[in-house]
Amino acid sequence: FAARGRVLTGVEEDAEYSVVAFVNNTADNTSGDSAPYIANSLATAPTTSPTNIRFIASNATSVTIAWSSVPLLQLNGRPLGYSIVYMPLATASPVTTTDTSVVIAGLMFQ
Numbered sequence: 001f002a003a004r005g006r007v008l009t010g011v012e013e014d015a016e017y018s019v020v021a022f023v024n025n026t027a028d029n030t031s032g033d034s035a036p037y038i039a040n041s042l043a044t045a046p047t048t049s050p051t052n053i054r055f056i057a058s059n060a061t062s063v064t065i066a067w068s069s070v071p072l073l074q075l076n077g078r079p080l081g082y083s084i085v086y087m088p089l090a091t092a093s094p095v096t097t098t099d100t101s102v103v104i105a106g107l108m109f110q
Contacts, residue, residue, distance in 0.1 A: 014043035014077040043077025046070050050082060050100075058103065066101035 011017065017040070020033040050067040057063050065084055081098040 011041045013041060015041050017041065046076055047074045062103060064101055064103050069100050 016038060018036045018038055020036050022031045022033050024030040048070055050070055052068040054066045055063050056066065067082070070079070079098070081096050082100070082102075083096050084102055084104075
């Protein structure tokens with residue numbers, strides 16, 4: 001028995017849906033509904049980046065990086081956090097946070 005499928009178009013972005021299936025035959029008889037399946041549609045990427053980025057020196061080897069969050073209407077989904085990439089010497093180290101600032105310590109300046 002082959003699996004069947006259907007593409008649903010016109011769904012809202014980042015929305016939760018309940019999907020049920022049933023079968024009908026040539027005698028125009030219909031089965032009962034299947035168990036509901038809960039699914040989420042995908043969100044699109046945010047339409048803007050954080051703004052007002054500021055660097056505040058805490059001491060000789062650490063800085064606080066702060067920024068303004070992306071406006072809610074431009075997130076296009078639930079925010080998971082911000083990523084900061086900085087370059088200590090020659091390697092990139094990602095830092096992830098859900099706040100709008102992060103302290104990076106142990107920096108070495110050349």
